[in-house]
Amino acid sequence: MQVKYIKEDKQLIFKIDEEIDHHSSEKIRKRADYEIQVHIPKKLIFDFEHVTFMDSSGIGMLIGRYKLLSMFGGKTSIVNVNAPIKKVLEMSGVLKLIPIEEIENIGGNNLEKCI
Amino acid sequence: MKNVYENEMKLEFLSKSNNESFARITIAAFVAQLDPTIEEISDIKTAVSEAVTNCIIHGYEEKEGTVKIECKLFANSIEIEISDNGKGIENVEKARQALYTSKPELERSGMGFTIMESFMDEVKIESVLGLGTKVTMKKMIKANVEQEIKI
Ligand SMILES: Nc1ncnc2c1ncn2[C@@H]1O[C@H](COP(=O)(O)OP(=O)(O)OP(=O)(O)O)[C@@H](O)[C@H]1O
Ligand SMILES: [Mg+2]
Numbered sequence: 001m002q003v004k005y006i007k008e009d010k011q012l013i014f015k016i017d018e019e020i021d022h023h024s025s026e027k028i029r030k031r032a033d034y035e036i037q038v039h040i041p042k043k044l045i046f047d048f049e050h051v052t053f054m055d056s057s058g059i060g061m062l063i064g065r066y067k068l069l070s071m072f073g074g075k076t077s078i079v080n081v082n083a084p085i086k087k088v089l090e091m092s093g094v095l096k097l098i099p100i101e102e103i104e105n106i107g108g109n110n111l112e113k114c115i
Numbered sequence: 116m117k118n119v120y121e122n123e124m125k126l127e128f129l130s131k132s133n134n135e136s137f138a139r140i141t142i143a144a145f146v147a148q149l150d151p152t153i154e155e156i157s158d159i160k161t162a163v164s165e166a167v168t169n170c171i172i173h174g175y176e177e178k179e180g181t182v183k184i185e186c187k188l189f190a191n192s193i194e195i196e197i198s199d200n201g202k203g204i205e206n207v208e209k210a211r212q213a214l215y216t217s218k219p220e221l222e223r224s225g226m227g228f229t230i231m232e233s234f235m236d237e238v239k240i241e242s243v244l245g246l247g248t249k250v251t252m253k254k255m256i257k258a259n260v261e262q263e264i265k266i
Contacts, residue, residue, distance in 0.1 A: 019136060021132075021135045021136060021164055021168065022135055022168045022171065022172060023132035023133050023135050025222075026132075053139075053157075053160065053164075055161050055164040055227075055230070056165060056168075056223070056224055056226040056227045056230055057168060057223075059224040060221075060222035060224045061222060063222070063224060064222045083154075084154065084157040084158075084161070088161065088230060091230060092224060094224075
């Protein structure tokens with residue numbers, strides 16, 4: 001997972017670059033919770049550009065981060081979702097809490113460098 | 116004419132979470148013989164991942180055990196049986212319900228069976244407390260169904 005924090009906008013971006021299942025979501029959760037508590041962002045964006053697979057473990061992982069950030073008053077959203085993952089997200093109703101957003105060039109061009 | 120034939124395979128592995136991706140990729144590779152669409156493959160991978168994860172988290176409660184998969188290919192459909200010898204399900208009707216989970220503290224969302232049921236054409240759950248759980252899922256592979264009709 002690549003992490004970027006944009007100070008001016010208080011925006012935290014998680015670019016996940018692996019399949020999200022029970023195995024990987026534990027790791028993602030630990031890193032994400034650490035970053036959320038360090039930065040307390042106004043806005044958290046999950047960038048799914050490189051996520052090719054997600055099962056229900058991903059739903060639990062997303063809702064958990066949403067709940068944590070909600071306690072600090074922040075909002076969570078997802079970008080760059082492919083069709084099969086969208087199907088899983090729609091089925092779970094999680095999009096009511098964590099909407100899919102259309103943001104171009106998310107986090108500027110230097111996201112790649114910020115690991 | 117497409118080469119459609121019947122085939123079968125069995126797989127057994129330890130209930131470790133890093134075998135979840137192994138299981139779904141292996142089944143997807145086997146099922147590829149039927150020429151499914153990308154969407155069908157992705158539905159099958161997701162359903163397999165759900166059932167295998169359930170064996171590991173709920174069946175064995177993350178202790179060591181063996182997960183078994185049997186996969187049968189028919190001319191235009193597949194059947195996948197995923198089972199564990201774990202703790203079993205007390206109330207299958209309740210377990211099937213969307214959003215029901217016995218492990219909310221592990222951030223489970225209770226969507227596994229709902230996903231399996233909507234991504235596959237048939238899902239049968241057999242479970243005996245203390246003995247284990249077997250989930251049998253069937254799915255039509257549509258392109259092959261249409262091809263049969265044309266012939
Ligand atoms: N193999 C199994 N052995 C024992 N209990 C099971 C098994 N599979 C499912 N269950 C029970 O059925 C319930 C519902 O399963 P389901 O997959 O729908 O949700 P979940 O696993 O709790 O959450 P999610 O799949 O969304 O992460 C589980 O919470 C568990 O109590
Ligand atoms: Mg489950």
